Amino acid sequence: MPKIAYDCDVLVVGGGIVGLATAYAITRAAPGTRVTVLEKEPGVARHQTGRNSGVIHSGIYYRPGTLKARYAVRGAAEMTKFCAEYGIAHAVTGKLIVATERSELPRLHGLVQRGRENGITVRELGAAQIAEYEPEVRGLAAIHVGTTGVCDYTAVAQHLGEASGAEIRYGARVVRIDRRPERGVAVLTARGDVVRARVLVNCAGLYCDEIARLAGDEPEVRIVPFRGEYYELARPELVRGLVYPVPDPAFPFLGVHLTRGIDGGVHVGPNAVPALAREGYGWGVVNPREAAATAAWPGVWRMGRRHWRYGLGELRRSVSKGAFVDAVRRMLPAVEETDLVPTAAGVRAQAVLRDGGLVDDFLIREGPRTVHVLNAPSPAATASLPIGREVARRALGALADA
Known part of the structure; x- marks a missing residue:
């Protein structure tokens, strides 16, 4: 058999923070390993990494x-240091986590x-005592978590990419994967380039299940996109830091919260509504093929x-600004409807099992010459260094086995 000319040792699909942290970790652990990252956008962190709070x-x-617990606690300290x-x-x-109803008090104590x-202290x-931290916030009780913070994850992703020494190819959407255990992986991009690698790592986020199937591996989950809609607070002086409600343990979303970012602005949100495209950042963005594929997965129904x-409540807050304001007023009574200015939305890649279960932890699966990251929920950005x-x-x- 003729010797194969590989373009790289490891090919990473996806230039979000997890893919770039993986490239960074590979070159740190094994200097000299040739890593290439394929990113379909013209720059890094254009989707989940760059569109969160x-x-x-x-x-x-x-x-x-759980992996989430281990990676988040470790990752928060590492991300701050990085x-x-x-x-x-x-x-x-x-940050404060605030209970506004008596029914939430047992869940708040459970979080403690x-x-x-x-x-975590x-x-x-x-x-x-709530007013010591947030004078405008009201609640029956709260807990303060001192280690929570904010950062510029887009800048983190850019630095990880540069420091990794990996070759990053932009505008490189993957359309075909040919994997042969004895010959490695060959990937065809939409513009006709072929990249040959010994091992493929799938960090494609919103498209990770599709990439897994292109590689010949059945992921056994489907990505269902949920759009998170945000507002900007016109009076940011109402909030000093981060304020969260007590989350509903039946659903893997944290509820509408208030986040003072590194730029001094305060984001309000997100809600969580099904998107009609994997990059469906608004109700007007519809991809019929993707929407039909989502509807065909039995787990969705x-x-x-x-x-x-729960879903009806989220939809109501999506179509009614007044309902969104009501959700915020539970914690921040001073907010007015005119205080909320629409801003950019995000889309979360939620892995859903065939039985309808929502995958609530990181899900990493391996195949011959492949590693697939099939669910990287919040706190993926926080925990990106240990995940990587x-x-x-x-x-x-x-x-090593190739």
């Missing part, structure tokens, strides 16, 4: 022992216990039957 999560929400070391805009602000199990607050009441090391470890293992 920029929060460095503490890890308080996540069940002890930003400080490389001069990337960031701030450790702390969970935080302590995860090694929290302070429990009575109603009168089972999910809908299970969570329809884990994916890199698997990729280098596959490379």
Whole structure:
């Protein structure tokens, strides 16, 4: 058999923060490994990485022992240190999680216990103590988490890409993958380029399930896109830092919250509504093929039957600004409808199982010469450095076996 001329050792599909952290970790762990990143956009971090609230999560929400819990707690400290070391805009602000109804108090106490199990220091607050941190916020009780912060994740992604030494090819949408265990992986891009690699790492985010199927691996999940709609607070002086409601444990979203970003502005949101395209950043963005593929997955209908009441509330907040304002007023009574100015939305890639279950943890699967990141939910950006090391470890293992 003639010797194959590989263009790289590891080919990473996806130039978001997880893909770039993986490239960075590979070249740190195994100097000399040739890494190429294919990104379909003209720059990095154009989707989930660059369209979120920029929060460095503490890890308080996540069940002890899960990858999310381990990676978030470790990742928050590492991300803060990384930003400080490389001069990337960031701030450790702390945050409040506020209970506004008596029914939320047991869940708030449960978060205190969970935080302590995860090694996170929290302070429990009575109603009168909330004003020490947020004078305009009202609630029956709250907890303060001091390790939460914010940063510029787009700048983090850009630095990871540069520091990795990887070749990053922009405008390189993958349309075909030919994988042969004895010959490696050949990837064809939409503009006709062919890239040959020993190992492929799939960090394609919103398209990770499609990339897995192109490679010949059945992911056993489908990505269902949920749009998160945001407003900007016209009176940012109403909020000092980060303010969150007590989350509903039945759904993997944190509810409408208030986030003072590194630019001093305050984001309000997001809600979570089904998108009609994987990059459906507005109701007017519809991709019939993608919408039909989502509707064809049995898990979508089972999910809908299970969570329809929650979903109706999210849809109501999407179509009614007044309903969105009402959700905010539960914590911030001073807010007026005129205070909320629409701003850019994001889309979350939520992996859904065939039985309708929502994958709530990181999901990484391996095939011959492939590693697929099939679910990278919040706190993926926070935890990107430890996630990158884990994916890199698997990729280098596959490379050693190739």
